[in-house]
Amino acid sequence: MLLLALLASFAQAAFVTEPYLQLGPRPAPDRLSILWHAPDADATWALEHQSADGAWMPVQRIVQRRVTLRGTRPFRIYEAELAGLRPGAEFDYRVLRDGAPVFTARGKAIAPPQAPARFAVVGDPGAGSAGQRAVASRINAAQPDAVIVPGDIVYPNGRLKHYLSKWFPIYQPVFRARISAAAPGNHDFEECADLAQPDCLAYFHVWSPPLNGPAGNAVALMGPAADQQAFKALAGAKFPQAANYSFDYGPVHWTILDSNHVMDWTRPDLRQWLENDLAQSHAPWKFVVFHHAPFHSSGKHAEHQRLRVLSPIFEAHGVAVVFAGHVHNYQRTHPIRFVAEPYPTPLGSQQPIPGQTIRDPNGVVYVLTGAGGAGLVDGAKTGRPSTWLPFTAHFEARQHSFTQIDANPELLRIRQIGADGRELDSFQIARK
Numbered sequence: 001m002l003l004l005a006l007l008a009s010f011a012q013a014a015f016v017t018e019p020y021l022q023l024g025p026r027p028a029p030d031r032l033s034i035l036w037h038a039p040d041a042d043a044t045w046a047l048e049h050q051s052a053d054g055a056w057m058p059v060q061r062i063v064q065r066r067v068t069l070r071g072t073r074p075f076r077i078y079e080a081e082l083a084g085l086r087p088g089a090e091f092d093y094r095v096l097r098d099g100a101p102v103f104t105a106r107g108k109a110i111a112p113p114q115a116p117a118r119f120a121v122v123g124d125p126g127a128g129s130a131g132q133r134a135v136a137s138r139i140n141a142a143q144p145d146a147v148i149v150p151g152d153i154v155y156p157n158g159r160l161k162h163y164l165s166k167w168f169p170i171y172q173p174v175f176r177a178r179i180s181a182a183a184p185g186n187h188d189f190e191e192c193a194d195l196a197q198p199d200c201l202a203y204f205h206v207w208s209p210p211l212n213g214p215a216g217n218a219v220a221l222m223g224p225a226a227d228q229q230a231f232k233a234l235a236g237a238k239f240p241q242a243a244n245y246s247f248d249y250g251p252v253h254w255t256i257l258d259s260n261h262v263m264d265w266t267r268p269d270l271r272q273w274l275e276n277d278l279a280q281s282h283a284p285w286k287f288v289v290f291h292h293a294p295f296h297s298s299g300k301h302a303e304h305q306r307l308r309v310l311s312p313i314f315e316a317h318g319v320a321v322v323f324a325g326h327v328h329n330y331q332r333t334h335p336i337r338f339v340a341e342p343y344p345t346p347l348g349s350q351q352p353i354p355g356q357t358i359r360d361p362n363g364v365v366y367v368l369t370g371a372g373g374a375g376l377v378d379g380a381k382t383g384r385p386s387t388w389l390p391f392t393a394h395f396e397a398r399q400h401s402f403t404q405i406d407a408n409p410e411l412l413r414i415r416q417i418g419a420d421g422r423e424l425d426s427f428q429i430a431r432k
């Protein structure tokens with residue numbers, strides 16, 4: 001017991017947040033990043049990963065950022081970019097402090113284009129609820145290759161302290177071993193834009209996606225000038241560019257978008273970036289992820305379906321599935337196309353986009369997977385198609401859940417898994 005207590009206190013002393021895998025600035029089948037948070041003390045940190053012949057290879061460059069936000073106990077964020085990994089293969093890694101190993105885990109490199117991959121997609125999760133913990137445990141058991149989060153990552157808003165209490169501790173068994181990536185939701189950005197809470201917008205501090213999205217689109221920062229300055233200094237180039245990006249994992253091209261109000265997706269330059277991103281990909285499957293579900297049968301948030309303005313682009317470029325959250329349940333549409341009626345440009349902040357949905361086997365499936373942990377809504381609509389809009393094919397709101405995707409170049413098998421382990425929905429999309 002004493003030994004266990006000593007080991008526990010040692011681990012506590014070594015890390016504020018244990019190491020977690022990220023896409024990093026240049027994700028590729030042989031490259032990813034590992035981040036960790038450590039107490040604010042001078043130490044020499046190293047990260048080594050094991051090569052195929054068993055030798056430990058040190059990462060040459062580890063970037064350190066010191067977190068000194070007002071009201072937060074100072075700590076440091078370390079980021080190491082690993083290269084030379086065997087594509088799609090597991091690898092052992094260890095983190096050393098002052099020459100002594102303090103953490104060891106087995107990670108997995110990004111799968112190359114033709115290799116199958118399993119993904120977990122879970123929206124609106126970080127409420128610290130029993131449902132979140134149950135779903136996290138199911139995700140861990142499913143052994144996904146990567147976890148994707150369509151926004152409202154932590155509640156009540158995206159403060160660093162909520163990441164440290166309701167995010168990393170709950171998913172650490174997965175995150176130490178597999179990449180995670182997220183799209184920002186309203187609780188992450190809009191409801192955390194006031195830096196009178198100086199640890200807000202922690203999205204830009206803790207996530208490390210590639211900075212390959214459109215530049216120059218920003219959260220409208222508020223709060224004391226000194227806190228805004230401290231935020232920007234810590235976020236560096238990640239603010240604001242990290243809010244939109246894309247990457248490839250196995251047979252899937254993932255495009256991650258910011259659907260908050262500040263992003264006006266009627267803007268020609270933003271639409272052109274999205275068009276280029278999708279057109280340039282030759283991946284067998286294209287998925288798009290953002291927070292505000294554009295097609296759903298709930299009354300709540302019905303006025304927030306404005307990203308319908310992007311549907312023609314998704315259709316033109318063969319996007320198979322769009323994943324979203326915001327409404328706290330699970331809903332899936334039939335494959336649909338959307339014909340918008342004329343809408344004002346720019347869009348107002350609360351305007352739904354009027355138009356017509358047309359069922360079409362070549363259309364896009366919209367999966368709302370917002371049942372990751374926050375309080376569920378519309379339980380009574382489960383199993384009652386008469387209460388759904390015609391484009392909805394499935395609706396589950398009686399328990400928390402996540403989406404599991406098995407992708408190979410020819411076939412997608414997509415299942416919704418409940419907190420109790422039951423399969424709540426299942427469908428497949430075959431390559432045409």
Ligand SMILES: [Fe+2]
Pocket residue numbers: 152185186187291325326327
């Ligand atoms: Fe939301």
